[in-house]
Amino acid sequence: MRPKKHRTTESGDLFRARLDQIINMKHELVQLAGKVDWGWIDSEIAPLYSENGRPGIATRFMIGLLLKHIYGLSDEGVCERWVHDPYFQYFTGEEFFRHAFPHERWDLSHWRKRLGDKLELLLAESLRVAHEAGALRSQDLKRVTVDTTVQPKAITFPTDAKLLHAAIKGLNRLVRKHGVKLRQSYLRIAKTATMMAGRYAHAKQFKRHQRQLRILRSRLGRIIRDIRRKIEGQAVLENAFALPLSRASQIRSQRQRQRGWKLYSFRAPEVECIGKGKAAAPYEFGVKASIVTNNRRAPGGLFVLHARALPDNPYDGHTLRDVIDRTETLTGCAIERAYVDKGYRGHDAQNPRRIFISGQKRGVFGVIKRELRRRSAIEPIIGHLKADGHLGRCYLKGRAGDAANVILSAVGHNFRRILAWL
Numbered sequence: 001m002r003p004k005k006h007r008t009t010e011s012g013d014l015f016r017a018r019l020d021q022i023i024n025m026k027h028e029l030v031q032l033a034g035k036v037d038w039g040w041i042d043s044e045i046a047p048l049y050s051e052n053g054r055p056g057i058a059t060r061f062m063i064g065l066l067l068k069h070i071y072g073l074s075d076e077g078v079c080e081r082w083v084h085d086p087y088f089q090y091f092t093g094e095e096f097f098r099h100a101f102p103h104e105r106w107d108l109s110h111w112r113k114r115l116g117d118k119l120e121l122l123l124a125e126s127l128r129v130a131h132e133a134g135a136l137r138s139q140d141l142k143r144v145t146v147d148t149t150v151q152p153k154a155i156t157f158p159t160d161a162k163l164l165h166a167a168i169k170g171l172n173r174l175v176r177k178h179g180v181k182l183r184q185s186y187l188r189i190a191k192t193a194t195m196m197a198g199r200y201a202h203a204k205q206f207k208r209h210q211r212q213l214r215i216l217r218s219r220l221g222r223i224i225r226d227i228r229r230k231i232e233g234q235a236v237l238e239n240a241f242a243l244p245l246s247r248a249s250q251i252r253s254q255r256q257r258q259r260g261w262k263l264y265s266f267r268a269p270e271v272e273c274i275g276k277g278k279a280a281a282p283y284e285f286g287v288k289a290s291i292v293t294n295n296r297r298a299p300g301g302l303f304v305l306h307a308r309a310l311p312d313n314p315y316d317g318h319t320l321r322d323v324i325d326r327t328e329t330l331t332g333c334a335i336e337r338a339y340v341d342k343g344y345r346g347h348d349a350q351n352p353r354r355i356f357i358s359g360q361k362r363g364v365f366g367v368i369k370r371e372l373r374r375r376s377a378i379e380p381i382i383g384h385l386k387a388d389g390h391l392g393r394c395y396l397k398g399r400a401g402d403a404a405n406v407i408l409s410a411v412g413h414n415f416r417r418i419l420a421w422l
Helices: 009-035 038-048 059-064 067-071 075-084 086-091 107-133 160-178 187-202 206-231 235-253 320-331 366-387 398-421
Strands: 143-152 272-274 284-294 304-310 337-340 355-357
Touching: 009 086, 009 107, 009 398, 038 059, 038 107, 059 107, 067 075, 067 398, 075 086, 107 304, 107 320, 107 398, 143 304, 143 320, 143 366, 143 398, 160 187, 160 206, 160 235, 187 206, 206 235, 284 320, 284 366, 284 398, 304 320, 304 398, 320 337, 337 366, 355 366, 366 398
Parallel strands: 143 337, 337 355
Antiparallel strands: 143 284, 272 284, 284 304
């Protein structure tokens, strides 16, 4: 018999070291709570609350739940962890330990919608805390690196068969909700046709694949016409079905290689197809996001100075002017130099001589040459935003959810850097 392995002294020391590290991180969370200016944030958010009706939830409690972006937790996950973690409860302003979560999980969704554009205040506060802790200096804000990435949406990869099937299921779900009686639902036929279309496409039997698509399109058209007949003259139902029917008609009429706008998700029409030239992911489905970091490494590392969603997939060079202006407003410091990649050629910045593009030779020497080599340091920061934060997959609804997720992912990254510095 093979003898049992006993824990060695070395592994025990590693375990104790890891335990001490976790305890120190918890204590650093207490230090971070003392550095955040809760009163300033509360005064800025106060105009969003009404004097009438039920009192709103405390600002510190809701902002404290942003620990979800520091640790990469979901809304449900942070509520569960809050119950058994006293450090989380202290960070949200509790004075005594509580054994049950005092609010509902969906309060986080309502709070994000209420704040809207004010979420940038939290990004500004994270930079202020980093500056106060000594992790970020004023001179680090003058020379920045700007880049864009794609924030994917939580949708399946769109194919014609999947979209047609989703439209059929979505219309049937809405019909059941409003009590409209259809001649036939076609749910069983659509499910079989979608499955067979995928098999035929995989086997490169494209004539059979197209036949299954024709079945799906014809059944979807029958459902659309049947619903319009049944709701004709009923204003309430016509308003309820107007948007879903228009989406279903768009999905039924669009083709794979057509030009112009296309719908890539029945439930998330804001999704865009973006190609960044990656070998592993030639096309990504979500929204473009702009990220700004300090070029030179600050004592606490690289911080996200500005983050913003860019809907409608604009050309990178046409967004640089606005991004630089917003970064200066957020940090309160004028930008001397900005370093970008070749996707920003033909940009519209106010002072084009202060913008340096990778691969540029004219005017690049000395310090500028060294700083231009550091432009690629923003790439691992984007990787951390996606892997450690929530930028890798957005589960929030609509364009407002896309915008909020980009900013809150940046806030979570900055607070992670502050905790590591403390």
